Amino acid sequence: CLVVLDGLDEIDIKRQQNDEWLMGLINCELLERCSIVITSRPHACQELIKKANRTIEILGFGDEEIKEFVRNSFPNDTQSAETFVQELEEYPQFYSLCNVPVSLVMIVDMFKKLKCLPSTLTELYKRFVVMR
Numbered sequence: 001c002l003v004v005l006d007g008l009d010e011i012d013i014k015r016q017q018n019d020e021w022l023m024g025l026i027n028c029e030l031l032e033r034c035s036i037v038i039t040s041r042p043h044a045c046q047e048l049i050k051k052a053n054r055t056i057e058i059l060g061f062g063d064e065e066i067k068e069f070v071r072n073s074f075p076n077d078t079q080s081a082e083t084f085v086q087e088l089e090e091y092p093q094f095y096s097l098c099n100v101p102v103s104l105v106m107i108v109d110m111f112k113k114l115k116c117l118p119s120t121l122t123e124l125y126k127r128f129v130v131m132r
Contacts, residue, residue, distance in 0.1 A: 001031055005036065073112075087116065
C-alpha cells in the first residue's frame with residue numbers, strides 16, 4: 001500500500017496538528033504496513049516531519065546548474081544560450097524562478113518559441129498556457 005499526500009503544507013497548520021485522522025494516517029495507525037509519501041515545502045509541517053522515519057529534501061538548481069541547464073538546452077546554439085542568460089539577468093523575477101527545474105524548463109521553452117522573454121510573470125504564464 002502506498003499513500004501519497006502531495007502539498008501537505010497547503011492544508012491549514014492548525015488542521016494538520018489537530019486532525020486525528022491525518023495524524024493517525026501518518027503514524028500508520030489506520031493503515032498498518034503502508035508507506036506514506038508526503039510532499040511539502042521545507043518550512044511547513046515541522047510537527048509532522050518530527051514523526052517521519054525518513055525525510056528527503058529536494059534542492060533546486062543553483063546558479064551553475066541553471067547555466068549548465070541552459071547550455072544543454074541550446075546544444076548547437078551558444079548565441080541563444082548567452083542571449084537567454086542575459087535576458088534572465090535583466091528580469092530578476094524570472095531568474096528567481098529558475099532554481100525550480102520545472103519552472104526553468106517552462107521559461108527556456110518560452111524563450112525558444114518567442115526568441116525573447118515576456119516582460120512580466122503574468123505574461124509569461126499567460127503565453128505559456130496559450131502556447132500549450
